[in-house]
Structures are given as structure tokens and as C-alpha cells.
Amino acid sequence: xxxxxxxxxxxxxxxxxxxxxxxxxxxxxxxxxxxxxxxxxxxxxxxxxxxxxxxxxxxxxxxxxxxxxxxxxxxxxxxxxxxxxxxxxxxxxxxxxxxxxxxxxxxxxxxxxxxxxxxxxxxxxxxxxxxxxxxxxxxxxxxx
Amino acid sequence: xxxxxxxxxxxxxxxxxxxxxxxxxxxxxxxxxxxxxxxxxxxxxxxxxxxxxxxxxxxxxxxxxxxxxxxxxxxxxxxxxxxxxxxxxxxxxxxxxxxxxxxxxxxxxxxxxxxxxxxxxxxxxxxxxxxxxxxxxxxxxxxx
DNA sequence: TACAAACAGGATAAATTTATCCGAAATAAA
DNA sequence: TTTATTTCGGATAAATTTATCCTGTTTGTA
Numbered sequence: 001x002x003x004x005x006x007x008x009x010x011x012x013x014x015x016x017x018x019x020x021x022x023x024x025x026x027x028x029x030x031x032x033x034x035x036x037x038x039x040x041x042x043x044x045x046x047x048x049x050x051x052x053x054x055x056x057x058x059x060x061x062x063x064x065x066x067x068x069x070x071x072x073x074x075x076x077x078x079x080x081x082x083x084x085x086x087x088x089x090x091x092x093x094x095x096x097x098x099x100x101x102x103x104x105x106x107x108x109x110x111x112x113x114x115x116x117x118x119x120x121x122x123x124x125x126x127x128x129x130x131x132x133x134x135x136x137x138x139x140x141x142x143x144x
Numbered sequence: 145x146x147x148x149x150x151x152x153x154x155x156x157x158x159x160x161x162x163x164x165x166x167x168x169x170x171x172x173x174x175x176x177x178x179x180x181x182x183x184x185x186x187x188x189x190x191x192x193x194x195x196x197x198x199x200x201x202x203x204x205x206x207x208x209x210x211x212x213x214x215x216x217x218x219x220x221x222x223x224x225x226x227x228x229x230x231x232x233x234x235x236x237x238x239x240x241x242x243x244x245x246x247x248x249x250x251x252x253x254x255x256x257x258x259x260x261x262x263x264x265x266x267x268x269x270x271x272x273x274x275x276x277x278x279x280x281x282x283x284x285x286x287x288x
Numbered sequence: 289t290a291c292a293a294a295c296a297g298g299a300t301a302a303a304t305t306t307a308t309c310c311g312a313a314a315t316a317a318a
Numbered sequence: 319t320t321t322a323t324t325t326c327g328g329a330t331a332a333a334t335t336t337a338t339c340c341t342g343t344t345t346g347t348a
Contacts, residue, residue, distance in 0.1 A: 001145065001233060004306065007240045014251055041307045060315025061323040089145065096151045098288040105284045107158055107275045115263045122255050131251045140249045144242040148336065185337045204345025205293040
């Protein structure tokens, strides 16, 4: 469904959000340990998230990654996915055809429509704050 | 969403079904031309579909791939996807975690549930016959 | 039986994704 | 200003997916 990079990116962003609530910055090392991901690869993904303005990086001593507290509730899951995997997951054709629309649909176009729409709605309606609070309360987990 | 192999596999199976309705067998060459896919790679995927008993192959002169006419209406999209990509698309964790269930959910477990369930229902309720008839009637297409 | 047609499957290569390493640049504190 | 810390980003490697090639085996027909 999502790429490995995207899976790491989602978990990393949630962890950064939790720490940012507490006014703390985190390093790639801390993040990869917390979400159980390869450190250097995770660092690359963080760079992409910075470029797409999902998270912020502060270079130098006492630096790290953080997210503006006031921004956490406005960030949606769709923004994280878009920053890493793009929007093909809910905008592209289910069978990879160049052009696939109402006028020239692929064999599963109609069947897929509702699934993709629901996925899109879910991603756009789920906020980072919500995901972070569920981790904090112990309702969900970042690693096995 | 699906792998390239699975995309080709779905299209190939639909085309074989259409030809089988007419009592004809088809070759990998004919299939790859019709669905616009690499021939040798498509042949590999056909082998997998044969092993999973989705399609049948007849070796030797006048051979080719076919599907039992009476079986076409009983084959579901889920069987094709399962044969090539397995069931991880709707049974695995959305964030790739080893264990992810009600007791130990990943951050998006609940949010994803309805999407994955709808996808699963769609795949299990869509028959090969239905997809093939839509191509025959010109309601959908196998290539751009 | 000999031959040609057609799938099976191993070996290999190309492309993409995932992952690692290391030096450069930036920054806070001493 | 020097030093320690930390992100940035290029180069490279490993793993997986996608794709190609070639030989073997099967099978129908002459």
C-alpha cells in the first residue's frame, strides 16, 4: 500500500509531534530507535519531510527535528503521504494505465473508485494530533 | 497499490477469459500485445497463475492459455491478486508492523480498517466474468 | 519417427527501492 | 574563535522488483 519510506515517515512524524508537545527536539537516532527503523534511511526521509514543510529541522548543536505546536492539529496524514509517495495511491489508475477516467476506464476503474475515495477521505480527515494523542494515551503503538 | 506483476496478471486473465468464451487459446505474445506489457515478464506471471489454478496452460503445438468456460464466473478478482501479490494488501498492517491487531494496533489501524475491508469485499465480490463482459461490450479497456 | 509449435523454468540483467557511509555546512556554547 | 554537535547531501551498496534471454520439455501433426 505505502512504501517503506512512507511507513517510516508517518511513524517518525507522529513521534516528533509527541516530543514537540513537550517542547523537545529529537534526533534521527532517537527517532529510529523509537519507531524501529534504519537510522540513515530514516534521516533521508526526514529531509524530504523538511523540504515539504511537514516538519522543521534545526541544524547545529542542540538542534534536531520538531513541529510547530500550533501546526500539529492542522497537519493531515495526506500531507505526510504526499510528501513521500505522492498522490498516485488515490489518484492514479488501479491497473497503472496512462489514461483512465470515466470516458476510458480500466477494467477495475468503477470498482476501485469507492475504495480510493474512502482512502483519500481517511487520509485527508486524519490529523497528526489525533494520531499523536493516541500514542500518548497508549491506545496505539509505534512499534511491535 | 498492486505490483506491476499483479496489474499485468489481472489484465492478462481478463483477456484470456474473453478468448476462452470464444473457445480460443492465446499465447503470451498475443496477450502482451493486447494488454501492452513486456512479453517475457508476462509469461512468468502466467506461469504463476497456472500454478495457482487461475488459468490453464496447454503445452505443445496448438497449445496456449485458456480458462474453463464454466469456471470464468466463479473466479474472483481476489484469487488473481492472491496468486501474485498474496493477501498482504488487505490483511497486513498499514504501517508494516509485525503484530498489529485490536490489542496492539498501529497508529492507523482503526482508520485503515474500513478501507481495507472495503477493498477486500470489492476484490472478493468482483468476478472475472463481469470484468471480461465489460471489456467485450466496450464499457472498459485493457490498454490506453 | 521426425519436426515444428508452444509453454516451463533457470540464468542473467536492468531498474527501482531500501539502506549505509562519510565529508561538508551550520550553529550553539565555551 | 574554537570546538562539539547536529543536519544536509552526495556517493555507494544491498535488496527487491521488473524485464530479458536461452535452453529444455511437451505435444500435435505430417
